[in-house]
């Protein structure tokens with residue numbers, strides 16, 4: 001009987017010590033581990049932006065063949081599809097010797113695209129998060145190539161925003 005009581009006591013003491021050590025360990029590490037888990041829980045709430053790349057007059061052609069028979073100044077792609085609430089991280093590489101803009105007043109975008117060259121394109125960067133579904137016209141507001149500026153898919157075009 002005494003042996004059983006002794007074993008129970010030893011087990012109780014070991015459990016108490018383990019709990020005590022655990023409590024001390026939690027007290028020492030508790031604050032940092034709980035803040036780390038809070039940060040990990042809140043971090044994924046912002047969805048990653050979707051990368052979109054456009055080029056202007058990229059080699060080797062230096063433009064896009066138009067119905068006018070020439071190779072014309074153009075953004076590629078000239079049409080984009082986006083989704084409401086998604087953030088798009090847009091990069092424009094301009095290989096043309098002309099400056100341009102990518103202007104879309106309905107979405108508050110007026111990106112100024114500096115002059116570039118075949119070997120060293122200028123790089124323009126902006127983000128846009130469409131708030132409302134619809135079809136929106138974008139255009140280049142800098143006088144560049146007259147035909148392209150008047151033709152969708154070249155220096156103007158549409159983006160379709162889906163709900």
Ligand SMILES: [Cu+2]
Pocket residue numbers: 073099100101140141142143144145155
């Ligand atoms: Cu232009």
